[in-house]
Every structure is written in structure tokens, then in C-alpha cells.
Amino acid sequence: MNPFLISLKQAAIDWRLVMMGAVLVAIALVFNVLSDGLFLSPENLYNIAQQTAVVGIVATVVVLVIVARHIDLSVGSVMGFVGVLIATLMYTGGWHWVPASLAGLAVAIAVSMYQGALTAMLGVPSFVVTLGGLMSFRGAAFLVADGKTQPVNDALFQRLGGGYDGSIGVGPSWMLAGVIVLVLMWITWARRRARTAYEVPNNPLWLDALIVLVPVVIVLGFVAAMNTYQIPSKDTPQGIPIPVLIWGAVAVVLSFIVRRTRFGRYIFAMGGNPEAAALVGIPVRRVTLMLFALLGVLITIAAIVSIARLNAGTNSLGTGMELFVIAAAVIGGTALAGGSGSILGSVLGALIMQSIDSGMLLLDVSIGVRYVVIGQVLIAAVVFDVLYRRATGDAA
Numbered sequence: 001m002n003p004f005l006i007s008l009k010q011a012a013i014d015w016r017l018v019m020m021g022a023v024l025v026a027i028a029l030v031f032n033v034l035s036d037g038l039f040l041s042p043e044n045l046y047n048i049a050q051q052t053a054v055v056g057i058v059a060t061v062v063v064l065v066i067v068a069r070h071i072d073l074s075v076g077s078v079m080g081f082v083g084v085l086i087a088t089l090m091y092t093g094g095w096h097w098v099p100a101s102l103a104g105l106a107v108a109i110a111v112s113m114y115q116g117a118l119t120a121m122l123g124v125p126s127f128v129v130t131l132g133g134l135m136s137f138r139g140a141a142f143l144v145a146d147g148k149t150q151p152v153n154d155a156l157f158q159r160l161g162g163g164y165d166g167s168i169g170v171g172p173s174w175m176l177a178g179v180i181v182l183v184l185m186w187i188t189w190a191r192r193r194a195r196t197a198y199e200v201p202n203n204p205l206w207l208d209a210l211i212v213l214v215p216v217v218i219v220l221g222f223v224a225a226m227n228t229y230q231i232p233s234k235d236t237p238q239g240i241p242i243p244v245l246i247w248g249a250v251a252v253v254l255s256f257i258v259r260r261t262r263f264g265r266y267i268f269a270m271g272g273n274p275e276a277a278a279l280v281g282i283p284v285r286r287v288t289l290m291l292f293a294l295l296g297v298l299i300t301i302a303a304i305v306s307i308a309r310l311n312a313g314t315n316s317l318g319t320g321m322e323l324f325v326i327a328a329a330v331i332g333g334t335a336l337a338g339g340s341g342s343i344l345g346s347v348l349g350a351l352i353m354q355s356i357d358s359g360m361l362l363l364d365v366s367i368g369v370r371y372v373v374i375g376q377v378l379i380a381a382v383v384f385d386v387l388y389r390r391a392t393g394d395a396a
Helices: 003-010 015-034 042-067 075-091 097-120 126-144 155-159 170-197 205-228 242-260 262-272 274-279 284-310 321-331 343-362 367-392
Strands: none
Touching (some): 015 343, 042 205, 075 126, 170 205, 262 284, 274 284, 321 367, 343 367
């Protein structure tokens, strides 16, 4: 066999993520051709990045919920409830956005732990609990403000949602890109050094260089696109949107939790075999409660970004979002049977979902057709997941 193919076969590469990246590139190129170059324009890429952030933030933690063999159908309703509560406290109650957001966080954690407790302590299936929550908290969102839209006028708070002043500018964007590139190079060097120290075979140097080059090119290309987009009424380009920075920070933190903490390892152990996890001493109930509490935190962050972007809290906030979040997780390779999933996969899944939706919007496709297509994409992702695991012998 060719030495190049042998090296690729032996390398620790997640080929599922590689295929998903290729699918995302193919989607972008097809829509760019069909839209006469509009899809890959800096303005559209900027909008896609902003629009994906809210779904992406929640999808990162929903991955862990599904990995642990649970589901949450109420994330959109809870986000709407919390978002309207924060906006109401700011507009009607006159609260500063910081204490209002903390109050929303407390409510979101309480709601999520209530639903988690019914699942963890009483054994009620999370599907049933959160299905009830989907309806209940949508009603609660209406009751909080009596169905009225609550404007959000704080200029600093509005920046968290992106928009006119919701980006960091050209200089800071390039600085951040430089830091990310250096971190990626350092991680690769540290991994090679550790493998050498423990006498574990390393990938060929050229292969590791190629592996780190791909994300470097993506980061630099993304920043270049964001730094090219300029709102007509402004004198300077936008740079990276703040919602994207929040999404990126959330993804990094959750990746750390998954890879470097006992809590993260427990989640995957529970998803792989709940009975065995309990027998070896993993506190399954406590971990489940902690997981739902973490879900409440991420829902609050998403609610803050969403109402800041809309400049208002409405009772319809987050409607249907649970479908997009679960779809992003599944398209990202999370097994509905539990035990398998990745944070990076959820990022790619969210981008694929939003890219398809944005591309169809550019082509003026009706909303009915868009929903049909997105639903079939979700089914295709599940079918691919089943076939992929069957082909690779993965029973998870």
C-alpha cells in the first residue's frame, strides 16, 4: 500500500468530522454557484455566523444530554421564558442588565434542575418531562409579559447580540486569530512531545503539519471574511461578531469539560452503559442533575444573545429551536442511543443546518419547502449515522 495512505489510515483522525467538513464546503460551493456568488459574500457569511451562534451555544450542551441517553424538547420554550423574563425585568422593572441576567440564570437553573430531578430521582423519561415543559414554559413566557413585546434599550447589552456595534473590529480580530494559530501549533507540538516521551509512535511530521494547517486556514479565512464586511453607514469593517466569540468560548469550555474533567468522563460512561456506570460507583443521579443545571446555564447565555440581537424579548422567542438544536447535534454525529458525540461535531452540525437554511433563503425558497428539506436532512443524518456505525462496528 502507498506510504501516504498507510499514514492516513494509522493517524488518529476523526473521519466523520472530515466528511462533515467536506459536506459543509460542498453546500457552500453549490449555494454560491446557484446564488451567483452571494452565498460566500462577506455580508452573508457574517449573517450566517451570527444566526448560527444561538443554536450552536445550546447544541454544545444538548450533545452531552443526548450522550447521557436523555433528551430535552423544552430548550426553545425555556429560552423564550428566560429571555422574556430578563427583558421584562430590564424594561418594566428598571433593572440593570447584569442583575436581570443573573435572575434569569437562577430561574433557568431551577427549571432545568426541576426537570432533571423528575428524570434522575423519579425515573420519569426525559422525553415526557421536557415535552410537558415545551408547552408549559411557552405558556409561562406569555404570562410573564402578558404576551407583550419587551424592548431592550441598553446599548452595552445590545452589543452581545451582534448587529451594528456588536463586533470587535479588525485589529482585535487579527490578534485573536494569531493567538488561536499559536495555540493550535503549541497543542500539536505538546502532543508530539508527550507521545515521544511515553514512547508512543508519532504521526509523520508532514501529517501533523497538514492536520494543524487545516484549522489554521479556516480561522484565517473566517477572520479575513469578517474583517472584509462593512456596514454601509460605518467607517470601519465589523470584525468577528461578539455572539460568535461567545459561542466559541462555550465550545472551548465544554470541550475542556468533556476531555479533562471527571464530570465529562462520567457523562460518556453513563451513556455507554448506565447500569455498569452505577455499579462502578458513578453517582448517576447527581451527574444527571449537574448536567441539567449546565443546560440551564447555556440556555440563559443563548437567551441573552437572542434578546440582545432582537433588541426585545417576545413570547415567541425560541419557537421551534429545539428541533434545530437536536438536528445540529445529530448531524454532528451524536448517537441518539447515547454514549457517543462531540462538541466540534455540534459546531459543524449547526453550521450545516444554518447554511442550508440561509442558502434556500437566498434562492427565495418558500418556508414550507425549507422545512421539508431541513427535516429530510435530519433523517438523512440519522440514516448515515446508523450505516456509518454499522460499517465501522461501533455499537454505540
